[in-house]
Amino acid sequence: MSAASTALPNRGLIPVQTPAAAVPPANAFFVILRANFVADVKFLRRSRLIMAFVLVFLVITVLSLLPSAFGQSEFKSFGTMEQIYGELRLFLAILAGGMGLFLVSFHQRDRSLKMVFTKPCTPANWLLAAMLSASFVSFVLNVVICAVMVGLSYGWHLAVRPGLMFLACESVIVDIIVISTMTLLASLVHPAVAATVAILFNGNLFYSFLQWSLQTIAEGNKTLKMRALEHFFHALYMIIPMYSPFGKHIDSVDGSYRVEHGQWKYLAFSLGYALTFALVAYLVALLSLRRKRHI
């Protein structure tokens, strides 16, 4: 390493400096956004934790595919493919959460953001790039996995159904919601707390609490405390993000890979919900990021 110092050329350190523009270029925001985006994608590609997670899941998937390599014809069924794709989509959702969490918490904790915010790069720009890069990587992985499943369908002589594309799109939407949730939590609390909250306090938990309180009220316990509890659980259930907001309308696709005529619109509704939630999460995370001390 010491060669770096001994090789110092005797020409002075100052290069031809780029003078600062009196007025920032019109596309400055996008130039900075692109720089942040590229840096974030490099972070995701080089993060050992994320890479280890990907490898573990890939090994599990490959092991589950091994029986087909030995020619067990009953294994090459639609059911098996459905199971593998389901597992891979779950893996992608967890990975998406990890990406959102690490992108924000890593940069906050290693204090490298002070190198970013002391330049004309706003927290809004940096946060947008973080969410976009995680969503982009998630999108690419979804496309790759969808392509693998199409390849597997051909290999196993199964019909390639439009449901495969439908589920891939739904998976991207779910990932956007997961990324937004984890980005928001990572900007508010310690990453370990964020992960715990995301795992424990999900929609299902508060839905079951809500159901329990409704059932208790229906059974005759109509006390003020119980009613207040019911409203509280209802409010929490509404606030907690839903990963599959129109799940009951599109659940049938998962089992058959067939898409009925009216089901595509729910994909659009889900996208609308995901983008709205992402916007809210972005604004709250931005507020939190602006209030933090980046020193």
Next chain:
Amino acid sequence: MIVAENLRVEFRRRLFAPKLQALIGLNLDVRDGDFFALVGQNGAGKSTAMYCMLGLLAPTSGKIEVMGRTPDLGAPANEQVAYLPEEPHYHLYLTVEEATRYYSTLYGRRVPESTISDVLDRLGLGPFRSLRLSKCSKGMKQKVGIAQCLIHETRLLFLDEPTRGLDPLVVREFREALREIHKRGTTVVMNSHVLSEIEMLANRVAIIDAGRVVLQDDLQNLLTLDKESYGVTFTPVGDVPSFITSVERVGDLVRGSVPKERLYDFMEYSRTAGATVQECSLKRSSLEDSFFKVVNEGRATA
């Protein structure tokens, strides 16, 4: 260029921990074209003051303006600001070249590859451009920080302990670069513990102690602060007279300090006793002398 009035910063290190007072009514005035040094002990508040100037830390109360505006995270005015942090808090997953490109692109302008190569070569980082920052030594990381400061011509340059971890050769080159940048019109604000370095570079100095500025003046005024005494070196004969203070024996010689009004007494002593005087000159205090004097006086007054 930078005005801080009655700046107070309080924060908690942990939730429910008692509040720490990092700055207590700090006043500062950095003029356009200054090479301004912030001097103080560890924990005096130098870095906190710099974080406020950079917009990284919002003061609890008081006013701070940099180039006429309140500093903020990612403000458009940062187009005119470059910053070299004390600790190498860089994006360690990027390579030397990627990090330099990334930091310079955050100014909203694409920087030609030739400029990046040029600055990396000048800093001796050329052969290490593909090395990740996580694998670099502290000195190399510091050089990356210097590289991103030198690429853009800015009006204001903040340096937090800039030569920490650098080898002497680069320190000298860097000093020359700083002089050149300052000569071109850039205002430089520097935190440093190396007082000799500040003597070489700065034209104005603020001494910070316990969160407040105890003295802010031109460096020349601080260096000639002690005009009231003479430094003497002589071969003593018999006892050393009591009016000679700060006596220090070096072999056969005695070094000491003689108050201005007792100079003739010293001359008389040397003539009558036959002491050989090696040196007798108006005492010029170093920045170190002034620093300790000012800090101690400040504490005594407080």
